[in-house]
Amino acid sequence: MTIFNFDAFVNYLFNSFLLGGVGVTIGLTVAAVIGGLCLGMIIALMRMSGKPLLAFPARFYIWFFRGTPLLIQLVVIYAGLPLFGVKLSVLQSALLGLILNEASYMAEIVRTGFLAVPKGQTEAGWSLNLSRRTIFWRVTLPQAFRLMVPPLGNSINGLLKATSLASVISVEEIMRRSDLLMQEQFQVLEVYAAATIYYLILTSLWDLVQARLERRFGRSVNATTASTTSLSFLRR
């Protein structure tokens, strides 16, 4: 009984129910990244605006969502919002929670990226009579983005795994489906070993994408920023 059943493990590895969970995990991650990045960008711009009416809510937002567990945020959104007449599906609740939470981290990444672009870049833009829009889109944003890629990559890696928390409100992603399968045969290790492999594959694939992005956006800079991906243990 206590021996690891390798055949069962292999079966779970190719279990279509579990594989379906991979799709849900990827979907949650992609949606939370896009939503979180957009919202995070807005919050960062609010915080950097220099206008207290905008900056204060942004600071509060970041303080709140970075200061509380995602698990609680998800449960409160799922169980608490109906009290205010907002009824969201399980998937909608999970997405909302992940986006709101991720945005608080993205906002800080975006803000530090912009702060790291030297002031002289904006001044050069002014001296060339560039519009504020052009300075933002063509001068500061691309340089800030380059600095944001490594921390954004790490954040997305964390998000891939954080989506497993959505299982507590019964979103059927990898973790939840593992739980369900586990309850059929109680092959705890075998099921979770398969889930582990899935997560490793996903984070490793993301590492490859991140490394490419870092190369692409580091192109014109001579600074040699060390790669931060976890796969870097393979390289010397």
Place this chain on the structure above:
Amino acid sequence: MTNSTVPAVKLAGVMKRFGNFAALSDVNLDIAAGEKVVICGPSGSGKSTLIRCINHIEQHDGGEISVNGIRLDRSAASVAKVRSVTGMVFQNFNLFPHMTVLENCTLAPRSTLKLSRAKAEAQAMELLSKVRIGDQARKYPGQLSGGQQQRAAIARSLCMQPKIMLFDEPTSALDPEMVKEVLETMKALAGEGMTMICVTHEMGFAREVADRVVFMDRGSIMEQGRPDAFFSNPHTDRARQFLSQIIH
């Protein structure tokens, strides 16, 4: 439509404060079209602040600044008009590191002046060749030497066809062997009749090119005059002291 009686730059009673600190106090300066003015003075005397107020990178707190007859009145329109006739070269070049030299030179003409890509590139190549780095156009700033970067920055400014060029210690960040090539570029520009206001401690350049040297200390213009007169016979103790420190 600049008639000769409209000064290229006119500062009247200009004040600039950073907090309680007066970086400029009651600065008066008239610069004629085509004139070459060198500004010098000890560190912290307000030289950078002065020329940065001229194109509204810093906003002055009092007095009046007019450029080519356009008064800087805090309106976005006046700022844009003034910037359309001024170019600026910075100590640290401030090239855009994520763009090639050519892209650096075409961004503003394309986005602000709405030049076509072909026109903007042709103009950029012409000016890059003029500052003798036409062959570096496709490189990124990080791949160029300091002297080449500063010449690229000068070409980038010229692509906006300014009437007045502002230089803030353009050679201070350069290794000695590269100072000359940048100064040569600036001399060539001076020879074409460009109005130039240049913060520099390159006294050789000042003697050769400047019509006037302006000496600043503690936020005020202490004295000004023709370079030969200023260097050989400064009126103020401050200027004497300053000159004895920079001429070894």
